[in-house]
Amino acid sequence: MDVSLGELSAAPPRDAARLEAHPLPARPGVRVVGEVTLDTRRVWREALGLLTRQEGAPLHMELSELAFIDVAGVTDLVTATRSLSEGQHLVVHRPPPQLTRVLDIFWPGTGGIEVAP
Amino acid sequence: MTDAVTTREAFLHPALFYRGPQQYVAGTVPFVLAGLAAGEPVGVAAPPDRLALIRDGLGPHADEVCFVDMTRAGRNPGWIIPGVLRRFADAHGEGRVRIIGEPIWPGRTTVEYPACVQHEALINAAFTGREVTILCPYDAAGLDSGVLDDAWATHPVVIDEYGETPSPAYSPEAVAARYNEPLTVPPGAAEFAFDSSGQLSRAREFAVRHGARMGLSVPQLEDLALAVAELTTNSVLHGAGGGTLRIWAEGGHVVCEVHDAGRLIDPLAGRRPQAPSRPGGRGLLLVNHVADLVRVHTGDPGTTIRFYLAV
Numbered sequence: 001m002d003v004s005l006g007e008l009s010a011a012p013p014r015d016a017a018r019l020e021a022h023p024l025p026a027r028p029g030v031r032v033v034g035e036v037t038l039d040t041r042r043v044w045r046e047a048l049g050l051l052t053r054q055e056g057a058p059l060h061m062e063l064s065e066l067a068f069i070d071v072a073g074v075t076d077l078v079t080a081t082r083s084l085s086e087g088q089h090l091v092v093h094r095p096p097p098q099l100t101r102v103l104d105i106f107w108p109g110t111g112g113i114e115v116a117p
Numbered sequence: 118m119t120d121a122v123t124t125r126e127a128f129l130h131p132a133l134f135y136r137g138p139q140q141y142v143a144g145t146v147p148f149v150l151a152g153l154a155a156g157e158p159v160g161v162a163a164p165p166d167r168l169a170l171i172r173d174g175l176g177p178h179a180d181e182v183c184f185v186d187m188t189r190a191g192r193n194p195g196w197i198i199p200g201v202l203r204r205f206a207d208a209h210g211e212g213r214v215r216i217i218g219e220p221i222w223p224g225r226t227t228v229e230y231p232a233c234v235q236h237e238a239l240i241n242a243a244f245t246g247r248e249v250t251i252l253c254p255y256d257a258a259g260l261d262s263g264v265l266d267d268a269w270a271t272h273p274v275v276i277d278e279y280g281e282t283p284s285p286a287y288s289p290e291a292v293a294a295r296y297n298e299p300l301t302v303p304p305g306a307a308e309f310a311f312d313s314s315g316q317l318s319r320a321r322e323f324a325v326r327h328g329a330r331m332g333l334s335v336p337q338l339e340d341l342a343l344a345v346a347e348l349t350t351n352s353v354l355h356g357a358g359g360g361t362l363r364i365w366a367e368g369g370h371v372v373c374e375v376h377d378a379g380r381l382i383d384p385l386a387g388r389r390p391q392a393p394s395r396p397g398g399r400g401l402l403l404v405n406h407v408a409d410l411v412r413v414h415t416g417d418p419g420t421t422i423r424f425y426l427a428v
Contacts, residue, residue, distance in 0.1 A: 017318045038350045039315045068321070070346040071399050079396060097339045105406055107393055 017068075021047035029060030029091075036066065036073030044073055048080040057088050058114070064094035074102040081112040091116050129250040130240055131281065132272035134257040134265060138170055140278055141254065145217055146174035148252055152215035153181055160205040162187040162197075163219035163254065171217070191220055194229065194236035195405040195413075198243050198388040206249050207390065213248040221268075223259035228368075228425075230264075231296035232412055237271035238289035243385055252276075267292055293384065300374070300414045300421050302363055311349055312359030320349045320362050324373055331366045332428045340407035341373065341426060347400035348375035348422055355379050356420060366428070370409065374423035381415040381422075 019040035020033045030051050036044045051059055069077075077099075081090050091114045092099065100115055133144040145161075149171065152159040161171055162185040172179045183205060191197040197220055206214045218240075221233045240251060255268050257277070269275060269284045270292040276282075309323040324345040325338050333341060345362065352360035356377030364373040387401025401422070405411055408424035415421075 017315065035318060037317050037346060038353060039317060068318075068342060068346070070350065071343065071403050072350070072397065075396060075399065078393075082394070097336075098343050101339060101343065102403070105403065106391070106399055110393075 019043045019047075021050075024060055024062060027060055028054040028056035028058075029062065031062040031065070033065040035068040036076075037068065037070050038072075041072065041076070045076055048076055051090075052080050052083055059084075059088065059090045061090065061092045062094070063092055063096065063099070066096050066099075068096055069099050069102075071102050071106075074099055074106075077113070078103075078107055078110065081110075084112060089114060126273075127246050127248050128241070128244040129274075130244070130272055131250075131252055131274040131276050132268045133252055133254040134268070134275060134277040135254055136256075136258040136278070141167065142170055142174045144276065145171050145252070145254060148215070148217065149175060149182060150178060152250075153178055155213070157213050157215045158205070158209040159183070159215045159217075160185065161217040162191060162201050163217060164188050164222050167219060167222075167254070187219055188222075191218075193405060193408050193410050194220055194232040195387060195408075195411040197236055198240060198385075199390045199402060200406065202240070202251065203243070203390050206244075206247065213250065216249065216251045217254065218251050219254045221253075221255065221260065221264060223256060228412070229410055231298055232410060234267050234271065234296045235293050235413075237268070238293035239384055239388060241271070241273075241289045243388060297414055297416065299416070299418075300412060300423055302374075303365055303367065306363045306365040309362045310359070311352070311362060313353045316359075317346060317349050317353065321345050324362060324364050327364045328371050328373070328426070331364075331371045333371055333426060337371075337426050341371070344404045344407055344424055345373065345375070347403050351375075351400055352377035352379070360419075370425040370427050372423060372425050374421050376419060376421040378419040381413065381420045387411075 017037045017039045018034040019036060022031045024031055030047055032047060034040060089112050093116045095115060103110060135141045135144050149159050160183040161168060165186050168184050185201055190201050202216060202218060205216060220236055225233055253272065255265060257265060269286040270288050273284055273287045274281055275284055307327050309320055311320045321342050325342050328338050328341045349362060352375055356379030360375055360377030362375050387405050391398050404424055409427045410425040412423045
């Protein structure tokens with residue numbers, strides 16, 4: 001199956017947070033740019049949905065340009081990871097500090113998400 | 118001491134009024150030993166000097182008990198139910214669980230105290246029907262008589278040197294409502310009004326900018342950003358679509374609050390641990406976890422949730 005991850009982006013009102021997701025060129029996964037908040041939740045969920053349907057293991061998320069993620073955004077990430085098939089897992093690269101903080105508080109030792117600094 | 122476990126209620130929540138270390142040990146150590154003898158998991162959350170008294174009194178049995186420094190884990194009373202009491206009780210699924218929880222001690226400030234009473238009142242709702250015993254010691258020699266009066270209202274039973282007395286004043290909802298006090302804002306607080314048109318990022322950045330100016334560390338600023346995001350999101354979703362963020366420095370803390378026109382109807386909001394698979398319900402829980410203190414007022418003018426971070 002060849003799922004192509006198109007360019008996703010939120011069309012925000014003035015002042016609103018932005019979020020864009022781009023496919024990674026060399027491996028299965030996405031690069032996410034912007035921030036995950038109430039205003040960008042729809043794009044975040046779409047990006048996660050497309051990500052988790054990609055083939056190849058593991059899946060990668062490049063998050064060095066993600067400035068912020070709220071608790072609901074991390075919850076979406078955990079939920080998406082739980083839907084992964086046996087043997088699949090997700091590597092998040094250079095996440096914002098809030099992502100690891102929220103994982104540590106609510107999902108300590110969660111399998112399926114590997115954090116790469 | 119009468120063993121409260123022989124009564125019929127599933128959840129037991131006696132207060133223990135003690136005067137001095139001897140009465141403390143007499144009121145707590147047999148309670149712990151009775152639990153261990155019955156095969157119950159036993160946890161003790163109290164200030165460190167009190168933990169030491171119980172540990173010494175238990176001797177070798179101390180190894181069978183889980184000890185928690187309440188002045189750290191329970192510094193924010195809003196975190197005690199999810200982070201201390203239910204964390205322990207939920208970890209032991211089958212059979213009765215026995216806990217000593219001492220959330221109020223001389224030295225709790227007047228700013229903390231209303232949150233302490235509300236916590237004690239809400240324990241009853243949080244554990245109704247569960248096979249749990251929570252004994253709450255009160256330093257009757259060191260605390261004001263008004264504190265003991267409140268303990269009669271938040272506990273169905275009070276134990277002292279003379280025995281066990283059903284409380285004629287037990288009335289947890291009324292006492293929680295009495296401490297639902299309006300929160301005043303000092304002059305000079307920085308203020309940012311937000312609405313649903315996508316200003317959550319700017320509200321967060323506003324708080325972080327002021328928090329940095331007032332001396333919060335980088336990890337604290339990250340927690341501040343998270344807490345502000347959760348509260349402002351709640352206001353947009355549940356609180357009439359927007360609200361007002363305020364932040365100021367006060368008594369060695371950065372104080373931040375979000376006010377909106379909504380009304381908080383669930384008294385246990387932010388105090389229920391969520392199963393890992395549950396999709397939501399962690400916003401206020403997060404605020405309770407990261408803050409050194411959370412105060413809440415809800416009523417006709419709306420809802421204010423105020424949290425403190427120690428500088």
